[in-house]
């Protein structure tokens with residue numbers, strides 16, 4: 129069948145589908161669906177980590193190889209610092225900007241280093257919104273419960289409680305900086321319903337929530353004149369004789385020189401792993417999402433948590449080819465968009481948790497009910513025109529201008545035609561182990577944002593990441609700045625690296641891989 | 654995406670089975686690249702390392718601001734290289750970083766943000782209506798109109814018009830009055846949020862409720878529950 133014919137089936141079945149409602153799956157049904165179809169359960173993609181703090185635990189090969197990789201920093205590097213600061217923030221996404229602003233507000237001398245330009249990150253792409261329990265029929269406790277259920281009860285209770293309780297004060301902080309959240313007629317914050325949540329709880333800025341927040345935070349970092357190093361990546365941490373973190377070795381990507389930073393405290397806010405293309409999946413992530421904090425913290429002896437679970441967002445583009453992997457906002461499903469297979473049928477409650485929806489899409493495709501694209505990919509339909517039918521013409525234009533534009537660029541009109549989607553590698557559910565202040569078990573090393581782990585359990589709920597960034601950006605920024613005040617300058621050594629290299633040798637690991645990856649190698653050589 | 658590639662059921666379309674190649678000119682040099690890939694992928698395909706010029710790869714960060722021209726058309730247009738497909742005969746180059754001046758300000762301390770605009774960006778009212786900024790905007794924002802709205806103090810409309818602005822900066826180098834419209838708009842939008850938007854009452858109330866310990870009882874109840882009980886409970890909202 130031609131793609132157009134397939135598409136017509138979606139139009140033909142639209143009315144009939146509107147009267148059908150799909151129940152969410154029971155916990156037992158969810159578990160069996162996920163075990164059978166979710167990429168987290170493809171045993172062949174996993175292997176035990178050979179040595180280090182998580183030795184023996186399973187993770188995907190792509191991550192294990194980097195964790196065991198070789199540092200690019202030579203053992204005899206001259207460690208005379210080029211910069212000496214109170215707080216070094218690594219990463220210029222949402223978590224990094226928030227950390228830097230809060231640390232700076234405490235009076236600390238902050239340096240912010242980031243791999244690309246300030247703000248070039250995953251944060252800038254967040255379209256769906258930010259979960260905060262502000263509605264009168266909602267509560268932080270319910271936010272906690274929803275998140276826990278979404279995370280398969282594996283979330284760290286303490287981290288999660290802190291996040292949901294501090295949410296409202298974060299909304300206030302962002303409003304005070306000028307972030308323009310959508311409002312109701314009475315001036316209250318407008319809330320939308322997101323997948324896996326029992327209440328409408330998503331704060332949005334049209335479908336540009338991350339962009340709006342990042343425009344404001346970036347502008348504020350510049351207004352506050354926080355010293356900034358762009359196109360500079362952290363490639364190793366530094367430690368003192370007691371094993372505490374005392375700074376980092378950075379690499380200037382413009383001239384390939386090392387930069388040594390002595391810092392009383394270090395906050396890693398380097399984001400996720402999408403560009404590792406785990407199991408060959410395309411990704412929604414930005415160019416620099418290569419899991420660098422995992423590698424750096426691991427070499428310093430910090431354990432990782434739940435590093436075997438990743439989020440494959442249900443709706444990644446599969447057609448046109450230029451949009452492969454690109455995120456199609458969940459907002460479409462939140463507002464009632466159906467998922468439709470090749471037979472013109474719905475097959476899942478579209479607002480079930482992401483792992484459930486992704487698993488069911490994979491099931492449809494593997495069992496032959498997917499739709500093939502001209503380049504041989506497979507996906508299912510997301511019925512976008514339904515939104516205009518359901519809520520009146522102009523709904524897509526008004527609520528999803530970014531997505532309308534995203535497809536218009538390739539002559540696809542989502543107001544008229546449905547789009548094809550398939551799961552895309554989206555988020556690292558686990559990450560570096562932290563406590564409620566974002567501090568790792570290694571003294572004076574903090575991690576904030578997607579790079580950290582524990583809070584989201586085995587599946588992050590939509591909209592919880594933006595809140596995580598802001599809450600733990602704030603907590604790490606404040607504590608790291610305070611801590612720095614009472615800390616003397618300490619020594620800068622690569623002792624931990626010496627230990628790590630010795631262990632690699634003992635385990636006869638010589639993968640020949642240099643890590644962190646810093647940037648994916650897409651260039652044809 | 655190896656597990657979704659299915660050769661047997663692939664639509665039988667010639668151009669897919671043998672990807673059609675097109676010729677494009679990258680910074681003045683011709684290269685053969687597969688038709689339909691994005692401009693950034695074309696650079697990688699042509700063996701070029703790109704660091705400056707790639708960011709989100711999703712059309713949101715503005716790192717990939719690019720000038721391009723299609724075959725035989727004299728008109729040089731702009732685009733985001735991560736969100737534009739190559740076609741035969743196209744020429745393109747990244748926009749180099751442009752040293753536009755950003756004013757620095759403390760928004761909370763501003764007394765009269767609509768007037769302060771003229772101190773911070775004295776060039777803003779000197780717009781000469783050439784419309785080059787609007788033509789340069791890959792997000793189809795009516796940039797010129799936005800500059801005027803800012804000058805006339807209609808910050809609310811500016812904030813709505815520029816919600817789509819990815820800060821690519823393509824509107825700045827073309828401006829004959831040395832205005833960086835995106836920066837003017839960002840100032841106006843933030844000022845709108847800080848000074849001219851009402852405080853949401855529900856939010857203040859919720860913050861109070863939390864600090865007054867209104868949810869403490871519920872926390873005490875649920876934090877004692879087993880996973881199984883948690884699975885089946887909901888929070889009371891009264």
Ligand SMILES: Cc1cc2nc3c(=O)[nH]c(=O)nc-3n(C[C@H](O)[C@H](O)[C@H](O)COP(=O)(O)OP(=O)(O)OC[C@H]3O[C@@H](n4cnc5c(N)ncnc54)[C@H](O)[C@@H]3O)c2cc1C
Nearest residue numbers: 219221223243249250251256257362399416577578591594
């Ligand atoms: C397309 C998309 C849509 C999303 N939508 C939503 C949503 O609607 N709601 C929600 O809550 N969440 C959403 N998420 C998830 C959320 O946006 C991310 O989890 C979050 O932005 C991560 O923020 P971060 O600050 O931890 O990392 P990032 O924002 O990715 O920032 C990390 C920064 O660190 C830099 N960096 C990386 N390594 C190094 C290094 N070695 N040295 C120096 N710098 C480095 C990176 O270049 C980047 O600037 C979405 C994610 C994507 C990709």
Ligand code: SF4
Nearest residue numbers: 790818821822824835
């Ligand atoms: S207004 Fe200027 S900076 Fe914003 S998207 Fe348009 S051209 Fe780019």
Ligand code: SF4
Nearest residue numbers: 780781783784786828
């Ligand atoms: S380019 Fe400058 S002068 Fe021309 S319309 Fe835009 S703001 Fe005015």
Ligand code: FES
Nearest residue numbers: 708709710715735
């Ligand atoms: S790389 Fe971010 S907009 Fe193109």
